[in-house]
Amino acid sequence: xxxxxxxxxxxxxxxxxxxxxxxxxxxxxxxxxxxxxxxxxxxxxxxxxxxxxxxxxxxxxxxxxxxxxxxxxxxxxxxxxxxxxxxxxxxxxxxxxxxxxxxxxxxxxxxxxxxxxxxxxxxxxxxxxxxxxxxxxxxxxxxxxxxxxxxxxxxxxxxxxxxxxxxxxxxxxxxxxxxxxxxxxxxxxxxxxxxxxxxxxxxxxxxxxxxxxxxxxxxxxxxxxxxxxxxxxxxxxxxxxxxxxxxxxxxxxxxxxxxxx
Numbered sequence: 001x002x003x004x005x006x007x008x009x010x011x012x013x014x015x016x017x018x019x020x021x022x023x024x025x026x027x028x029x030x031x032x033x034x035x036x037x038x039x040x041x042x043x044x045x046x047x048x049x050x051x052x053x054x055x056x057x058x059x060x061x062x063x064x065x066x067x068x069x070x071x072x073x074x075x076x077x078x079x080x081x082x083x084x085x086x087x088x089x090x091x092x093x094x095x096x097x098x099x100x101x102x103x104x105x106x107x108x109x110x111x112x113x114x115x116x117x118x119x120x121x122x123x124x125x126x127x128x129x130x131x132x133x134x135x136x137x138x139x140x141x142x143x144x145x146x147x148x149x150x151x152x153x154x155x156x157x158x159x160x161x162x163x164x165x166x167x168x169x170x171x172x173x174x175x176x177x178x179x180x181x182x183x184x185x186x187x188x189x190x191x192x193x194x195x196x197x198x199x200x201x202x203x204x205x206x207x208x209x210x211x212x213x214x215x216x217x218x219x220x221x222x223x224x225x226x227x228x229x230x231x232x233x234x235x236x237x238x239x240x241x242x243x244x245x246x247x248x249x250x251x252x253x254x255x256x257x258x259x260x261x
Contacts, residue, residue, distance in 0.1 A: 002061075002062065002063035002070065003060075003061070003062045003063075004027065004029055004030065004059070004061045004062075004070075005058075005059070005060045005061070006027060006029060006058065006059070007024065007027065007028060007056065007057065007059075007078070007118070008023065008025040008027045008033070008056070008057050008058075008060055008061075009026045009027075009054070009055070009056055009057075009118065009121050009122065009125070009200040010023060010024070010025060010051060010052065010053055010054060010055045010057065010098075010185075011024040011032070011049075011053075011074060011098045011099075011101055011102040011230070012024040012053070012098070012102050012104075013051055013052075013053065015041060015121065016036065016044065018041075018042070019038075019039050019040070019041050019042035019043075020036055020038050020039065020040060021037045021040040021041055021047075021051060021230040022034065022035070022036050022039060022069075023035055023036070023037055023051055024060065024102050025057075026101060026117060026118055026121055027059075027103060027114060027118060028111070028114050028115040028117075028118035028119070029107035029111055029114050029115075030072065030108055030109060030114050031105045031106050031107065031108070031113055031114040031117050031118075031189060031243055032084070032101075032102065032106060032107040032109075033061065033070060033107065033108075034069065034070065034107065035059075035061050035069065035070040035071060035072045035161070036069050036070070036071055036072065037051055037071075037072045037075070038072075043089075047072070047075050048189060049077060049080075049216070050075040050076065050077045051072075051075065052080065053095070053098065054080070054081050054084055054094055054117040054125060055077060055078075055080050055081075056077075056079040056122065056125075057075050057076060057077055057078060057079045058075070058076045059061065059072055059074065059076075060072070060075075060135075061073065074178060076192060077166065081094070081125050081126070081129045083128075083129040083130065084125065084128060084129050084131075088121070088131055088173065088252050089134070089253065090128050090129065090132065090133060091143070091247070091250055092248050092249040092252040092253070093128050093137070093138055093249060094125055094128050095225065095245040095248065095249070096138070096243065096245040096246055096248075096249045097121070097124055097128070097141060097145060097193075098121070098125075098127070099243050099244070099245040100235070100239070100243065101117065101121055101141075101145065101149070102147055103239050103243070104149050104151065104238060104239065105117055105149065107142050112120070113150070115248070116148055117148050117161045120144060120147075120148035120211065121146065121148075121150075122249065123210075123211040123212060124144065124145070124211055124213070125143075125251055126211075127141070127211050127212050127214065127215075128141075130211050130212075131215065134217050134253065135224060135228065135251075135253050136215075136218075136250065136255065137215060139215060139219070139224060139228055139231060140214040140217060140219075140226050141205045141209060141214065142212060142235065143200045143203050143206050143231065144206065144207065144214070144236075146234070147207050147237070150257045151178075151238055153179045153180075153230075154178060154179060154180060154236055155178025155179065155200040155201075155203055155204040156180075156200070156204055157179075157180070157202075158179075158181055158182035158184075158185055159177050159178055159179030159181060160177065160179060160182070161182065161183055161184070161185050163182055163184075164182065165180055165182050165197060166182055166198075168183060168197070169196055169197055169198070170194050170195070170196060170197070171183075171194075171195060171196075171197055171200070171201075172186045172192030172193065172194060172195075173189050173192060173194075173195050173230060174191075174192055174193075175193065175233050175234050175237050176237060177233075180195075180200055186233040189249045192201065192231065193229070193230060194211075195226055195230055196223070196226060196253050198223060199226045199227050199230070200224050202217070202219055202223055203227055203231075205217060206224075216249075226246050230246065
């Protein structure tokens with residue numbers, strides 16, 4: 001029998017049957033964990049206010065038979081991140097981050113992987129909860145999400161030979177191979193994206209800062225636009241589709257920029 005008791009973040013919920021709810025959790029022990037909350041929709045007292053999106057909980061989960069869905073027996077609310085629901089940009093970015101994690105986080109991962117993902121998710125939601133995000137913070141958190149998932153692109157060395165990227169201001173980037181390509185390894189017809197080395201350096205630097213300090217890293221407009229193009233292609237390659245929350249986020253952020261202008 002599988003049993004887990006500890007902290008969890010709610011990534012997604014799906015109504016099931018007449019009274020139940022399937023909940024996608026992120027935990028520091030398992031990474032993603034899918035469990036069913038029996039009677040969650042019928043009873044006003046059972047799980048009241050705990051199984052909402054983004055919530056940080058203490059849960060007790062059991063799987064009584066191999067191959068069956070785990071069952072949430074108890075849930076206690078630790079933090080609802082109320083700031084995420086009070087501002088459209090905060091809400092949109094938080095939705096995007098948890099959908100990205102729900103799509104790409106493994107289920108039943110090793111404890112060290114689960115702990116890394118959970119720490120990123122919790123600190124990222126705390127950061128978004130405390131400030132009004134913009135395209136820059138979205139970009140830097142997206143790099144950190146890929147890093148926590150073990151999918152961060154190679155930004156400092158050639159992904160093919162492992163050597164230096166040289167001194168040219170422009171380098172190629174191969175989305176499918178996962179990183180930058182030096183001049184010697186680049187081949188005609190490779191379909192490389194052309195990016196400035198300064199853009200790669202800025203993204204690499206963002207992985208070294210605590211999540212709560214990412215807003216200290218400045219990105220010029222041209223660097224930000226180039227980083228967005230690169231990360232958009234890279235993320236969609238791994239996810240395989242355009243996330244619904246991504247469209248919503250881009251509409252919210254572009255609307256905010258237009259209003260500010």
